[in-house]
Amino acid sequence: MSEKAVVLLSGGLDSATVLAMAIHEGYSPYCISFRYGQRHALELDCAADIAKSFDVIDHIVVEFDLRKFGGSALTSSIEVPKNQDLVASASEIPVTYVPARNTIFLSFALGWAEVLGASDVFIGVNALDYSGYPDCRPEYIEAYERMANLATKAGVNGKALKIHTPLIALSKAEIINKGMSLGVDYALTTSCYDPKENGAPCGSCDSCQLRAKGFSEIGHQDPRVRKYEERST
Secondary structure (H helix, E strand, O other), X not given: XXXXXXXXXXXXXXXXXXXHHXXXXXXXXXXXXXXXXXXXXXXXXXXXXXXXXXXOOEEEEEEOOXXXXXXXXXXXXXXXXXXXXXXXXXXXXXXXXXOOHHHHHHHHHHHHHHHHOOOEEXXXXXXOOOOOOHHHOHHHHHHHHHXXXXXXXXXXXXXXXXXXXXXXXXXXXXXXXXXHHOOOOHHHOOOOOOOOOOOOOOOOOHXXXXXXXXXXXXXOOOHHHHHHHHHHO
């Protein structure tokens, strides 16, 4: 019987790729998503579609409301920046950073992993083609993993938790290539921070620009963009 793994599934390009990689490595996936008051809650519909497409063992959605704190363009009335210079903006932590988000997400994943008896958690953080978030760095993941193994019954009893970050050093183009080789349907995924009412990506937020850059570098049209273009004709 294959080992269980908890996979953080946002509904985006990266998390869909990580799910495919976990399955390819022989893990039985248990997916966890979060409804946290995010502006782009459309991603949860995408997460459900992705989980169904891979026939995962289980997919749960945990709900809490970070709008009570605000402090981010994704959880407050702060405007999502558009058409920024990605190179210039990468030197600063952007307003789309949600305070402590990955720490909160990983804590839920850690708790579920203990209940499931799973020793593996997969998360799609990336430190190369990313928007400057401090909780996407390797040193953050290493520190969290150390903490997790100090703070849990499983860790104290010698069943160490491993946080897998297979995308951590990949470019967006490399991530897309990997996912395509594993059968990821990127038309099911969304990366946009400020999608239109019909679900189409805005095309100009940082996340849309990074995604477009990745598809451009491998010479492919983004299938989600193509889907909405076809609908409008």
